[in-house]
Amino acid sequence: MKLLNGIRNYMYIKLKNGIVYDPVHGINGEKRDIYIRDGLITRKPPSNVRINKTYDMKDKIIMSGAIDIHTHIGGGKVNIARMMLPEDHEKDLISKTPLTRSGCGNAAPSTITTGYRYAEMGYTACFEPAMLPANARQAHMEMADTPIVDKGAYAMLGSDDFLLRMLAKKNDQAAISDYVGWIINATQALGIKVVNPGGINAFKFNQRKLELDELNKHYGVSPRDILKALTRAVTELGIPHPLHVHGCNLGVPGNLKTTLDTIHAVEGMRMHLTHIQFHSYGLEGDRKFSSGAAEIAEAVNKNPNISIDVGQILFGQTVTTSGDSMLQYAGHWHAHPKKWVIMDIECDAGCGVIPFKYRDESFVNALQWCIGLEIFLLIDDPWRVFLTTDHPNGAPFTSYPHLIRLLMDRSFRNDILSTINKDAATHSVLSTIDREYSLYDIATMTRAAPAKSLGLKNRGHLGSGAVADITVYNNNKNKEKMFSKPEYVFKDGELVVHKGKIIKVKNGVTHTLRPEFDKSIEKTLGSYFKKYQTVSLENFKIDDDEIVEHGNGKIVVQPCM
């Protein structure tokens, strides 16, 4: 905005005649003009207003910028994966250009390349789902070095000794909520995640599995207790995003039952079940491994308080990075190549990093592929299903266009189905499902729904007042091609990608929350930190300056509900 003789002189951009998909406003493929004024979408200006730049979008598809609600892009375990896997990078080295920095891609890409590649795919926001409070500073450093896209993170709780001590002492819920509120503020988080509730802690006491109602042998607290306390805290603090739950028994055949029990455990409170594909396994058949997708989809359809993301697996080499040290340890036998890392971290949490190759000739992997797709296709409401591969755990995020094609193109899906392990294909109902996602469904699950779930009111849609994060595609029958290479991507109203290539580099913002809580919790925390931790309470907290320094972006505080 320039001031000329006291008159506001806005910078206007017009996207003319595009075919718009904006589920927040019920716009389903209608020809519309979109106006951008100083980085925000605006109503049509009066006819005497000068439009600085007009783009002819005839026959092009326009959606808001895509949002990835669950992608491991920053923090210690991702960096362990990078350091551990030089062979992963060698296949995808990226040279510097006059505009962009060098780096590498694939399963454990460099932060800078991550930002470029997300933007080149039309994504304008990415959320790191597993920020350990003890490692939050590093997660923010890495996210700050991830250009173009907006960022944010969910703080991981549930295996931290402080919370478990509170639960063991039967502290009242108000104190627990105060602690959760303090954590969100201290770590600059946008939500709360729980991973194998209490399981990471139990593993430190040498427990090797933990069922929903099994007790931590030191604290006498069950995963169910933890889930209830945290869902209540999230609700009471008014955190927009429901508790983000990586449930018990990830990857364990038969875990379908645990997942259904988990849905019932929160007694109607809102909950997001993440990478549910890994939690939807039955015990039927000769190999005692079967699809639980139908039961899971039915439960999700029946319980409107539940949202999910899928965590689709796709075939190829990747690396699994998870906070779930207990089950990552259990899975280390399958490491490919044969190397792996487990960490216990700061009486706070842990992590496990296991490289893995999903093979289409393997019965288990092929069935996992089917289960993910079945879940996508059997859940009716695209507002409660988000498109993820749990990057990089199911597959690198760069495979999203391929996944979108699998959802939108039944014959393509069936073609691939016919090439995978035959037994797995016959054990799956996938071939009988006719459903194909529409562009409107895709716009819902990759834009409107995640923005709504995260409480980002001015993202994920194209209405007046929205931040002008906009992706423009050339319509193509081959949806993989279409979604791989947008014609234009605008970030905050600036053109950053043209024909699938970065043309401008800028920094996105970091979304945070500042829920209110009773500050007297710091007294208890202060004494706990002094006695048992190895950093001071004051230094544990992350200052705004630490995130915005070095010119790497700014903080946007989202309102609580």
Place this chain on the structure above:
Amino acid sequence: MINNRKRILKKKIKIVNTTIRDVTCPFCGLLCDDLVIENKEEELKILKNGCSKAIMGFEKQAPENSPKVASNEVTLEDAIDKIFQILKKSQTPLISGLGTDVAGMRSVMNLADKTGAVLDHMHGDALTRNNLVLQDLGWIMTTMSEIKNRADLIIFAGTNATKYPRFYERVIWNKHSMFSRQKNKLKLIYIGEKLNTKLGINSNGEKPNILNCKTEQIGEIISSLHALITGATIDVNEVAGIKTKKLEVLATQMKSAKYGVIIWSPADLDIPHAELTIQSFCEVVKYLTRITRFAGFSLGGDDASTTSNNVCAWQSGYPLRINFNKGFPDYSPHHYSTHNVLKNKEVDSLMWISSFSTTVKPPRASIPSIVLAKPDIKLNFKPDVFIPVATPGVDHTGQLFRTDNVVSLPLKKVRKSLYPSVDYILNEIIKRY
């Protein structure tokens, strides 16, 4: 000189006496963050929780120094111009030392990408020993707070941790612990040569278990323990001078520990192929984890080595040592050591960065040399450009990674400084491109 500095500072700023709490000490990889420091007319005194390294780092007043080009005093501006000229002419610069904070390292990465430089840290050998193990078989590791609260058996392998003055106070003989860890039941074992084990004596006067052997033999002992733990028998009476009976007792103790930790310091394992010794630690830890809980812990991180390794990894995909000369990061930890690329004349300019300590000196090389170092560094050669730099955590704010690669801490500015930060200088160079 000191008086002169005070006079300059007094002119510029209003002097106030202040006490600063929760100060993070950047002078070793432990990053103790409970220091209380008094600033009295820009002279610092540690009031609480100092150690010998902290006192040296915070309290020692350095003589004044100024930017120099070929030994002649110049303005900062001129010195930066000269650096730019050197780098502009250089085909492959070597940026080494890398004793700087996260912000400084971010700028190192940017400059290295621009100039096609080779990157190495002054403790690159130690970093590489660990990195190779991570890349070959991986490991199970733990962090300081876990040791403090959970460990009931600790093996010091080839180190006595005395280079980390408060290690024992903070995580071995700590007053409080969550899980009724009884200090006097804590089993300490030392394996290696010439280890000062006095700090391992508990308050009852009980001595730790000491297995004396050469550093080269530590791997042999650990592998024998590994064999015994798996149930194998050893047909010799002793291994590396240690009675097999003694190893059998230790193997049983390791199996019955609830949370055992093997601590090593890669810098102390200064032997050829130390990575194989470290690998033997990691493999016995992995095996023990089938039965009980065990983990490794690496002591290091001095001069921001874990910081530079981490920043390098997230920005390029690779840990140190890398070369940007082809336009993309090329990782080769043996090839791109400072020693190697200088010896083989693979680089044609050198930039040395060291803002925390003066113990490791920049190498003397017959190529244009730039030194960004503490004002009191004593050099045995005249670099083409020298700029005295501020110390992160003393002269300006910043962030560093702790030895465990997990925790990072904010650094405070506790005094005014005459000197620019490494980050500032590098950004000024980058702006000139």
